[in-house]
Amino acid sequence: MSGRWWFVAAGLLCGTVCAQSVQAPALKAGDSWVYVDTVESGPQGWSRKNEIVTVERIEGDSVLIANKQDGSSQPAVEHLVGLDWSRSRDVNGKQLVVNRPLAFPLAQGKKWRVDYTEANPNRQHTSETFGSEYTVVGWEDVQVPAGAFKALKIEAQGQWSAVVAPSINSDSRGHVDADGAVSLSQSQITRPHTASGRMYKAFWYVPEQKRFVKSVEEYYDSKGVRSSRYTEELQSSKLAG
Template sequence: MCCFSAYAQSVEAPDLKAGDSWVVADTIEQGTQGWVHKNQDITVERIQSDGMLIATKEEGSNQPPIERITGLDWSRSRDINGKQEVVNRPFNFPLKPGKKWTVEYTELNPNQRHSSETLHCDYVVTGWEDVQVAAGSFKAIKVECDGQWTAVMAPAVAAGSRALVNANGVTTVTQTQRVTPRTFSGRLYDAFWYVPSQKRFVKSVEEYYSSNGVRSQRFSEELVSSKVAN
């Protein structure tokens, strides 16, 4: 009964400290194009009032680490239409089974092909699970996200030409075709296994599916080792 109560209670935000570090194994799968596997060192460089500076470096690399600011809840933000917006929030503390939250944003003109892209992700804390990773066995609280992405094609004009040869010589014929805007969408799925003693997730999976339901990308991560202050 004591153990059940401990696992059923809510989980508060981690007390992160400068120097906390983790080694994680990252695997990136790009559809049928193969996969890339590498270990990454992640270290908390600085704690701020509303975020923290994280340094990430590939294990064994002589390149300097990549430093980025993240939320104290491990959320990620970036510029959306000239304003910093949260684009990924795996945790909304305190965590307790059944808790739900949503992340949604629309980005205008994200690239030359799309006039807009929208992402909608519904998160839910599904409960406690036993999870096995390279660092060992843990009791983790799991968060899942079922979502959808939507993109609108940007209007464009496609041009082509061909040569016609006849008795009078060569004539070049040019044809143009207007590409009208259209909307298409796909699915996404995320899962995170958070362990309070590790102050972050020990395992994660992020998957993206194309408009025809085929998985196009998968990003997975597992904890290898950690050094965290109590």
């Protein structure tokens, strides 16, 4: 077959396969992936490590996952995720989905949302609200350390808002002059107010890998400045038969 006709045939094959919906993967105990994790915080913060993700067992509609830093002597951290790789946690006393990168079956144009509000998540905020809409964009080529893949790209656009708790910050200083010791203090009062920003997420899912081969999560502050970015890229995988 000539090179020209090979590309035509490949294009027709992709057109047929890529038009079909993608079903949930058949995960098995022992499936394992190694990712290059990069964390960027602020204008200068940067770190990178390799993380191993392994399926320990399947429990109905949940999967027990073990996460371990490659080369670390520390034990793996085990946690449950959904069959769609969604993450849930306690929010106001209830288990709620806080991240759902995939919603099977996947098909171009499909949309879904993740919304939740958490009361008193930390000392700085009396409440936090997150809302994201996920969209299956379509198939595209992606290059990662593990190689080149034809992946189904999912994007999420979202917003966050937080009610900042009131606080008082005091600064005390002292000095000694000819008349004796003098103490000075200054207090700064922070009144309750609402702050907001935006989020962006992208996932490149490859059915043959049973998981996304790349993911990017970005968070922006109230001024539109990126405060953090989290990137995962597949380095290698070992999938059970």
